[in-house]
Amino acid sequence: MIKLQTNDVKIPYTWKNVRLKEIAIINPQRPKNLNYGDDNLTTFVPMPAVCAAKGAIENPLTVPFKKVKKGYTFFMEGDVLFAKITPCMQNGKHAIAENLINGIGFGTTEFHVIRPLNNVLAMWVHSFIRQEKVLSKATESFTGAVGQQRVPKDFLENLIIPLPPLPEQKRIVEILHKQLELVEKAKKxxxxxxxxxKKLRESLLNNVFRQMEILPTGWKYVTLGDVCEMMTGGTPNSSIREYYDxxxxKWLVSGDIHQKEIFDCPNRITEKGLNNSNAKYLPVNSVLIALNGQGKTRGTVALLRTEAACNQSLLAMYPIDKEKLVSEYLYYVLTSIYQQIRNITGDNHRSGLSITIVKQIKLALPPLAEQKQIVEKLSKQLDAADKVLKQCEEELEAINKLPASLLQKAFEGD
Known part of the structure; x- marks a missing residue:
C-alpha cells in the first residue's frame, strides 16, 4: 500500500489528516427544547464511573433528572467523553457514552464532549484519543494551577486525526476491538x-509460622523485647545543607523498606548530619520495621545488609544473643504476621507503631539449629516463588504495552 508522509505520520493514500473539529462537534450545546420530567430517571457519570484501563463507563449512576439538570455536563448516546483534568486525563479516563437512559446523560464538568459527525465512528475517535502520544501532547497544552490543570477545548478542536473512508474505519475498528478483547483476556x-x-508465597510462610496450640519440644513463646535490642533514627535539619551535600x-527512610533485603538506598547524609541528629549507624543484618508510612508500608520488614543510618520512621532490631536468635528467622516470622502487626493499631490508624508496641509482639522461638533449618528451607522455596513472581510481573508488563502498540498500528493503516 502506497503511503504519504503527512504531519510526521505515514498514512495510506486513501486517508486524509483532518482537525478533529472538522469531523466532530466539541462540547455541543444542550438542546433548548429538552422536554424531560424532573422525576424521570437519567444516567449520571461521575469520574470514578469510568474505568481508565478499559476506557469504558462501568458504574454509572441512575438519578432523578432534577438532581443533574443544572451544573453538569450534558451528552448523548454515542458521544465520546474526554477527561480534561489531571491526572484523570493521563490515566485514560475517556469513554464512549453508551446505554444511556432515553439516549441522554449527564456527568462531571471535568469532561469534554466530542460528538462525531456522520463521516466518523465514535470508536475511531475514542481509540485515537486514548493513544499515549495523544495524551502526552495533551499534557503540553495544560492550563491552570498545578493539581488543577486541564486540557483546553481548543486542543481537541485542533487535534490532527487521520481519517480513512467510513468502511475502512469500520473494518479497522472491528479488528482493533477483537484484538483489545484478547489483550484484556490475557491481562486478566x-x-x-x-x-x-503471591498467595503461594504467603502460604509458604503461614505453613511454617501458623498458630500452634502446643509448641514443639524446645520451642517457647517470647516477646521481641525479650530477645532483641532496638534502636530508631532521626532526621538531620533539612535547612542545613552541610548535613546532606x-x-x-546511607540514610534510610520508610519507602526503602520494600526492598526486602537492603543493600543500598538513594539518600545520603554527612558525618555532621549524623552527629547532630538522632540518626545513628545501625548494625548490619538488623531487621528493620516501618513504624509508619503510606499505603502498606507500616509493619513491613526488611533485612539490612549494609552499613546505614535511618530516620525516625524505621526501627532496627537485632538479636541480644546470636546463639538464641537468627536475624533471618526473625525477618520471616515478622513477614508472616504482617497483617497482625498492622491490626495492633488498626489497619487505617495513622498513629503508627512505636518501640513500646513492637517490644510486646510475641513470636514462637525454636532452638537455634531449627531456626537455621527453617531459614534454609524457606529461602529456597521463596527464591523459587520470587522467580516465578518476577516472570509473571514481566508478562503482565508486556501485555499492558500491547494496547498502545495496537492503537499506533491501527492509525498508521497497518
Whole structure:
C-alpha cells in the first residue's frame, strides 16, 4: 500500500489528516427544547464511573433528572467523553457514552464532549484519543494551577486525526476491538496467575509460622523485647545543607523498606548530619520495621545488609544473643504476621507503631539449629516463588504495552 508522509505520520493514500473539529462537534450545546420530567430517571457519570484501563463507563449512576439538570455536563448516546483534568486525563479516563437512559446523560464538568459527525465512528475517535502520544501532547497544552490543570477545548478542536473512508474505519475498528478483547483476556489471566503466586508465597510462610496450640519440644513463646535490642533514627535539619551535600552515609527512610533485603538506598547524609541528629549507624543484618508510612508500608520488614543510618520512621532490631536468635528467622516470622502487626493499631490508624508496641509482639522461638533449618528451607522455596513472581510481573508488563502498540498500528493503516 502506497503511503504519504503527512504531519510526521505515514498514512495510506486513501486517508486524509483532518482537525478533529472538522469531523466532530466539541462540547455541543444542550438542546433548548429538552422536554424531560424532573422525576424521570437519567444516567449520571461521575469520574470514578469510568474505568481508565478499559476506557469504558462501568458504574454509572441512575438519578432523578432534577438532581443533574443544572451544573453538569450534558451528552448523548454515542458521544465520546474526554477527561480534561489531571491526572484523570493521563490515566485514560475517556469513554464512549453508551446505554444511556432515553439516549441522554449527564456527568462531571471535568469532561469534554466530542460528538462525531456522520463521516466518523465514535470508536475511531475514542481509540485515537486514548493513544499515549495523544495524551502526552495533551499534557503540553495544560492550563491552570498545578493539581488543577486541564486540557483546553481548543486542543481537541485542533487535534490532527487521520481519517480513512467510513468502511475502512469500520473494518479497522472491528479488528482493533477483537484484538483489545484478547489483550484484556490475557491481562486478566496474567493478573490471576500473579495473585496465585503471591498467595503461594504467603502460604509458604503461614505453613511454617501458623498458630500452634502446643509448641514443639524446645520451642517457647517470647516477646521481641525479650530477645532483641532496638534502636530508631532521626532526621538531620533539612535547612542545613552541610548535613546532606556530598554525604556518603546511607540514610534510610520508610519507602526503602520494600526492598526486602537492603543493600543500598538513594539518600545520603554527612558525618555532621549524623552527629547532630538522632540518626545513628545501625548494625548490619538488623531487621528493620516501618513504624509508619503510606499505603502498606507500616509493619513491613526488611533485612539490612549494609552499613546505614535511618530516620525516625524505621526501627532496627537485632538479636541480644546470636546463639538464641537468627536475624533471618526473625525477618520471616515478622513477614508472616504482617497483617497482625498492622491490626495492633488498626489497619487505617495513622498513629503508627512505636518501640513500646513492637517490644510486646510475641513470636514462637525454636532452638537455634531449627531456626537455621527453617531459614534454609524457606529461602529456597521463596527464591523459587520470587522467580516465578518476577516472570509473571514481566508478562503482565508486556501485555499492558500491547494496547498502545495496537492503537499506533491501527492509525498508521497497518
Amino acid at each position: 489471566s496474567a493478573e490471576e496467575k500473579l495473585q496465585a503466586v 556530598n554525604g556518603n552515609i
